[in-house]
Amino acid sequence: MTIKLFENNSLLKQCVAKVTACTPKDGKYLVELDQTVFFPEGGGQLSDRGKLADTVVSHVSEKDGHIYHECDKPLEVGAEAEAVLDWPVRLDRMQQHLGEHLLSYACWKLFKANNIGFHMNEDDVFIDLDKELTDEELLQAELYTNEIIWENRPVHISYMDSTEAVKLKDKMRKFNSKLTGTLRIVSVEDADICTCCGTHPPFTGMLGSVKVIRHEKHKGGCRVEFVCGRRALLDADAKNSTLLSVAASLSVKPEQVPAAVNKQKNDLLAQLDIAKSKLLKIEEEKLQETYAA
Structure with a gap:
C-alpha cells in the first residue's frame, strides 16, 4: 500500500521513494511506489504530473488501493527514485479545486443552491447547481467567495469515523x-466543510481570486464556469487584450466598445435594407419589361 504523502502536506513537492512494481501497458509503464507526493486523479480533480527519477510522469491513477504512476520509461523494482512534482500544475489543480469548494459554499450559503456536479479539465472548470441563479446572484456569490479568499483563512484536514x-x-x-469507515474532512475556517480526497492549499489566500466566466441553464438548474488563481489572471489578460484591440480598430475607448459595435451593427442592417429595396426595385422593373415585351 502506497503512503499518500500529499494527503497531509499539499505543499510537499518531492520525496524519495522505493519502486515496488513496474508493469508495461500500452507503450507506457505503470510504476508503484512505497510512498508518493503524486495525487491520483479522483474526486473531480485531475492528477499531478512531474518526474520520477529520469522518467516523465504524465498521469497518476488509483485502483483497488494501488497508485499507478504512468511513466515513459521503466524503473527497476527495489530501486530508489526521486519523485518531483510539476509544481505549477499541482498549484493550478489545488486553486481550481478549493475555488470549487468556496464558490459552491457561497451559492449554498446565500441562495440554497446545491452543487450536484464538479468538472475539471486542463482548460475549463464547472459546477452544476440544482437551482438556476441570476447574473446578480452569481455576482454576489463570487464576491462572497473572494472575501473568504482575501481573509486568508486556514484550510484544515481532519479524519474521523463516519459515525x-x-x-x-x-x-x-x-x-x-453512504460513506462508511474513516472519512477525510476538508474544512475552511468558518466556511465550507465537506468530505474530500483532493489536495488543497493550506490557506485560502493561495487561490488569489475566483472569477465566474459564464453560466447557462442545465437540467433544471444551471452550469457555472469559473476560473481561479493563475487561470483567472490569464483569462482576464487575454480578454483585456481582445477588448483593447477591438477598441483600437473602432477608434473608441474600451468602455465605448459595446455601443460602437451596436451602432456598426445597426448601420450595416440599415445598409442591407437599402440594398434589398434597390434589388427588389430592379427585379420589379425587369418583370415589367418582360410583360411589356
Whole structure:
C-alpha cells in the first residue's frame, strides 16, 4: 500500500521513494511506489504530473488501493527514485479545486443552491447547481467567495469515523450518508466543510481570486464556469487584450466598445435594407419589361 504523502502536506513537492512494481501497458509503464507526493486523479480533480527519477510522469491513477504512476520509461523494482512534482500544475489543480469548494459554499450559503456536479479539465472548470441563479446572484456569490479568499483563512484536514462525521451533517453543504469507515474532512475556517480526497492549499489566500466566466441553464438548474488563481489572471489578460484591440480598430475607448459595435451593427442592417429595396426595385422593373415585351 502506497503512503499518500500529499494527503497531509499539499505543499510537499518531492520525496524519495522505493519502486515496488513496474508493469508495461500500452507503450507506457505503470510504476508503484512505497510512498508518493503524486495525487491520483479522483474526486473531480485531475492528477499531478512531474518526474520520477529520469522518467516523465504524465498521469497518476488509483485502483483497488494501488497508485499507478504512468511513466515513459521503466524503473527497476527495489530501486530508489526521486519523485518531483510539476509544481505549477499541482498549484493550478489545488486553486481550481478549493475555488470549487468556496464558490459552491457561497451559492449554498446565500441562495440554497446545491452543487450536484464538479468538472475539471486542463482548460475549463464547472459546477452544476440544482437551482438556476441570476447574473446578480452569481455576482454576489463570487464576491462572497473572494472575501473568504482575501481573509486568508486556514484550510484544515481532519479524519474521523463516519459515525462521528454524521454529527457535522447540519454544518455541511452536502453529506453522503453512504460513506462508511474513516472519512477525510476538508474544512475552511468558518466556511465550507465537506468530505474530500483532493489536495488543497493550506490557506485560502493561495487561490488569489475566483472569477465566474459564464453560466447557462442545465437540467433544471444551471452550469457555472469559473476560473481561479493563475487561470483567472490569464483569462482576464487575454480578454483585456481582445477588448483593447477591438477598441483600437473602432477608434473608441474600451468602455465605448459595446455601443460602437451596436451602432456598426445597426448601420450595416440599415445598409442591407437599402440594398434589398434597390434589388427588389430592379427585379420589379425587369418583370415589367418582360410583360411589356
